[in-house]
Amino acid sequence: xxxxxxxxxxxxxxxxxxxxxxxxxxxxxxxxxxxxxxxxxxxxxxxxxxxxxxxxxxxxxxxxxxxxxxxxxxxxxxxxxxxxxxxxxxxxxxxxxxxxxxxxxxxxxxxx
Numbered sequence: 001x002x003x004x005x006x007x008x009x010x011x012x013x014x015x016x017x018x019x020x021x022x023x024x025x026x027x028x029x030x031x032x033x034x035x036x037x038x039x040x041x042x043x044x045x046x047x048x049x050x051x052x053x054x055x056x057x058x059x060x061x062x063x064x065x066x067x068x069x070x071x072x073x074x075x076x077x078x079x080x081x082x083x084x085x086x087x088x089x090x091x092x093x094x095x096x097x098x099x100x101x102x103x104x105x106x107x108x109x110x111x112x
Contacts, residue, residue: 001057002053002057002081002083002089003030004028004029004030004035004053004059004089005028005029005030005031006027006028006029007027007028007089007111008025008026008027008028008111008112009025009026009028009089009091009109009110009111009112010022010024010025010026010109010110010112011024011042011107011108011109012108012109012110013106013107013108014105014106014107014108015105015106015107017097017101017103017105018095018105018107019042019043019044019065019067019073020039020042020043020044020107020109021041021042021043022042023041023042023043024039024040024041024042024043024044025039025040025041025112026038026039026049026109027039030053033052033053033054034050034051034052034053035049035050035051035052035053035059035061036048036049036050036051037049037051039065040065043067043068043069044065044066044067044068045065045066045067045068045070046065046066047063047064047065047066048063048064048065049061049062049063049077050062050063051079056080056081057081058078058079058080058081059077059078059079059081059091060076060077060078061076061077061078061079062074062075062076062077062098063075063076063077071100072099073097073099073100074097074098074099075095075096075097075098075099076095076096076098077093077094077095077096078093078094078095079091079092079093079109080092080093084110084111088110088111089110089111090108090109090110090111091108091109091110092106092108093106093107093108093109094106095107
């Protein structure tokens with residue numbers, strides 16, 4: 001079973017319509033199947049996420065953040081984990097904005 005508690009992630013890939021970039025850091029906490037997180041950096045001034053973890057360790061989440069230009073953005077995401085040889089996690093993410101242009105994208109974040 002994957003444990004996200006006290007793990008920190010950095011974006012390594014995102015589609016062009018996303019706000020998350022290499023300067024964005026995510027800090028996760030977990031209690032049971034509930035995962036929460038805060039994130040900021042790069043184009044994001046402050047962000048929060050709330051997720052439920054399934055039996056495979058995948059996360060179904062909603063997120064919201066404020067950009068450095070003062071725009072409020074919201075979305076949903078499905079993150080699927082891969083355990084790397086060094087024991088760290090890589091998350092493959094399929095996301096969709098629920099604000100703005102309602103577009104979809106893909107990102108990858110890796111544990112630092």
